[in-house]
Amino acid sequence: MHSSAVFLIEFGAIILGLGLLGRFAGRFQFSPIPLYLLAGLAFGEGGLLPLGTSEEFVAIGAEIGVILLLLMLGLEYTASDLVSNLKTQYPAGLVDAALNAVPGALMALLLGWGPVAAVVLAGVTWISSSGVIAKVLGDLGRLGNRETPVILSILVLEDLSMAVYLPIITALLAGAGIAAGSLTLAIALGVAGLVLVVAVRFGRHISRFVSSDDPEKLLLVVLGLTLLVAGVAQQLQVSAAVGAFLVGIALSGEVAEGAHGLLSPLRDLFAAVFFVFFGLHTDPASIPPVLLPALALAVVTAGTKIATGYWAAKRAGISAKGRWRAGGTLVARGEFSIVIAGLAVTSGIEPALGPLATAYVLILVILGPLTARYTEPLATLLTGRRNRGPAPEPSAAAGEPVRESVSETPHEVA
Incomplete structure (x- = not known):
């Protein structure tokens, strides 16, 4: 009875604290993710007040959190959307992967962590935060901008790539050999392809089967189906998160919206x-030694994300200011980076990887909204000064001031 009371007190305090942190972040219009991570650091190993009886329940809740994150991302896209994006935007996805995964892999190798950790850290630096970016676009009133579809296309390709990347990571972290790893990847690709085909051809029938006018029944069926598929996927050595993502893709129309x-x-x-749980397993004392590499990695990959967005928007025919806005918006990292790092932390391949990922995400989840807001005006200011050069001497004959040409307005795109 005593342990039950302590559990309720601890878990209730956690939920209440998260609610207050979320309200605080909302008041100042920034993502609450860094505050959740800091809360986990405060109540985890080496923190101010380590948890006791509720930690096991928090671990289960964290796993459900990852599944729901991927399910909700899947609900955002239809199978036809994914196929269309693959056909038209795959070059941008390849450039995104090359520019942003390579710095993470190189950093891991420079730190002497080995090839498996290099693949993990490559994923941490590659994937942008869909949640943070969606919120930033809404806050800045850019949902209707011409560059926004380019941003969303890159995010869709990153989300879809998780269906391939996560099984690879799962096999590597489990220490599977080449044969076992290849089998796992083949199963994952086969399941993903099958789900896409079924969703394209029979999506309406699946949605009709799941559909219900009663919100309670709809919630139970969708949640139960998602957890069931996630469990089966994990049993097949495919990530549970991938299973949840594919369930979201298979649902469409009114069912997906409901x-x-x-x-x-x-x-x-x-x-x-989930974010709290990740922080719980990171010792705050382990962050200062990796803070400098995390800061260097954040600066480099902020630049590579800006370059990615600029190139993709230019390829789509967007004007210069729209290109800078697209690049600055993609900088934020968040939930996916922590999901990937969390897999590595639980496997125990490299003790310093978790702290570095925590510091890296904390830096970029704060910096991301700032780059989204200020990259374009700063780039416009710098390029404007460079293009104008030294001010010309006034003409004595004309006797009139030289008038500068008017540039495009901040929201004008080609």
Whole structure:
């Protein structure tokens, strides 16, 4: 009875604290993810007040949080959207992977962590935060901008790449050989391809089967189906998160919209628990030794993300200011980076990887909204000065001041 009371007190305090942190972040219009991570650091190993009886329940909640994060991302896209993006935007996806995964892999190798850790850290630096970026676009009123579809296309390709990347990571972290790893990847690709084919051809029938006018029944069926598929996927040595993502893709139309509205509060709750859980397993004393590499990696990959967005927007025919806005918006890292690092932490391949990922995400989840807001005006200011050069001497004959040409407005795109 005593342990039950302590559990309720601890877990209740965690949820209440997360709610207050979320309200604080909302008041100042920034992502609550860094605050959740800091809360986990405060109550984890080496923190101010380590948890006791509720830690096991928090671990289960964190796993559900990852599943719901991927499910909700899948609900955002239809199978036809994914196929269309693959056909038209795959060059941008390849450039994105090359520019942003390579710095993470090189950093891991320079630190002497080995090839497996290099593949993990490559994923941490590669994937942008869909949640943070979506919120930033809404806050800045850019959802209708011409560059926004380019940004969303890159995010879709990153999300879809998780269906291939996560099984590879799972096999590597499990120490599977080449044969076992190849089998795992083949199963993952086969399942992903099968789901896409079924979703394209029979998506309406699946949605009709799941559909219900009663919100309670819809919630139970979608959540139960997601957890079931995630469990089966994990049993087949494919990531549970990939299974949840594919379930989201298979649902479309009114079912997807209804499920999105019903599951959003649950996603926010368990995602917050997940970030706290990641922080719980990171000793705050382990962060200062990796702070300098994390800062260097954040600076480099902020630059490579800006270059990615600029190139993709230029390829789509967007004007210069729109290109800078696209690049600055993609900088934020968040949930996916922590999910990938969390897999490595639980496997124990490299003790310093978790602290470095925590510091890296903390830096970029704070820096991301700032680059989204200020990259374009700063680039415009610098390029304007460079293009103008020294001010010309006034003409004595004309007797009139030299008038500069008017540039495009901040929201004008080609």
